[in-house]
Amino acid sequence: MTDEFETTTFDWLEAELQDTLDEDFEIEFAEPMLSMELRKIYRAQHPEMLDRKVYFRNLLRLQAELIKLQDWVIETGAKVLVIMEGRDSAGKGGVIKRITQRLNPRVARVVALPAPNRREQSQWYFQRYVPHLPAGGEIVLFDRSWYNRAGVERVMGFADDTQVEQFFEDVPEFERMLVRSGIIVLKYWFSITDEEQQLRFLMRIHDPMKQWKLSPMDLESRVRWEQYTKAKEEMFSRTNIPEAPWYIVEGNDKKRERLNCIEHLLTQIPYTDVASERVALPDREYNPDYERRVLPDELYVPKIY
Template identity: 90%
Template structure:
């Protein structure tokens, strides 16, 4: 029992470590953030429900493996909207051989000369896989359009092609879910300030992020047209409100689970076999220089 308790404590420590997202802020910015978000979800309620939902995600994973289902989840939204945090909680306890994350860099010159969707196709799920895109082909309707990386003709071609492309994915049997993470203008500004003043998060703030802050209204207009032209019955958009990160994570996972018809699958009882013991074997003593120094 003591060993089991120690293992549970390690699991909780892991949870606390991954949830340790309080930035190293000045007291002034910390007070400002809390005053802007007075009704944030209680941590005990959050952890209790997160563990419950992660247990359900494991059931979903088992069902996907058992049935050979293919699940594709697109995560889109403004910079600092919380996509990465949601993805991290979804995949935290899943088998990385089953659930994998795709976050593609900017296209190379060769990729720019290809059919637009070509670079995404190799990453689509095979049987028994869950794939989460941390940004997807919708870059063309968002950042590429707003920042001038795509011409208006290319954007228009994208809007004509993407509904049929997604219908093809659905006809092939892929379960496709599209999420947009929404935060307010004021919330994004606060999160950017937090990144500027937190040395552990400054790497998250790129020149493109700063430019996106300037072009908030342009991104809003682009998002509105994207919804209008790509919200099709076969692959609708789902908007997740993200000002409260804890509610954002729980609501998204709860909805995701509700959209997939998974069920418990039969599994064999696991028993630990006895270790073979050779009384004539004597374990060798390894030299000290092979060991990592015990600093702690």
């Protein structure tokens, strides 16, 4: 009986591992429905993309370390804030997805705020971000942040020169306050070339599964590439403070971008292994008088597959 149980358990664990790998492949499945011409152009521009086996092996290793980081954050009550910024299509979402993929969503959460409403526009600029800051035992990743004011709001004319200047004066002290309160602040800028963004926008236009990612604002940002570059350069020069410096992640190769960012993030937080008790599955209680009810067929989802 024991040997049969162990064999069944091993088969089940192997199936679970395979399911996990299938999930990875599904997430990584990014081959767009492109014309052959566009596909050839893209591959010609990326002749030295990271090997998939190397990528997956390192991704799983880093995700295991992220779980250790999560355990340390819970155990110590640490507060971690990760700000993700960059041009449209630079890969922020892909990095965030790989960081949070195997973490507890009650510990690691993503904040992606929409455009401010009329009431929020009348508030102190940082006010709508404050409620989303991490409490003890939390990791928060901002998919864009208050740096919208230094980028899209400035370039698109949603903020005037006075508001932008006020932002640059306020943000260093605001972030110093966060650090003094015990929050670990990490700021990443995901960088891609002009040519790479053009290719990725074309991919989104021609891939029905990615067209939702393109907004009129994205297309306008493409037109104003140089204005965004100038805005980014001033943002770095005025907000790169010792307490919360900027880190630039090169993103033309998405796989390298993800691995490099996660590897760096792990080096910036002084986490250690947390001892945990060995978990043992308790025996289930059996009631000989209990009979499981037969539920009506209409309650079940049809077995189409």
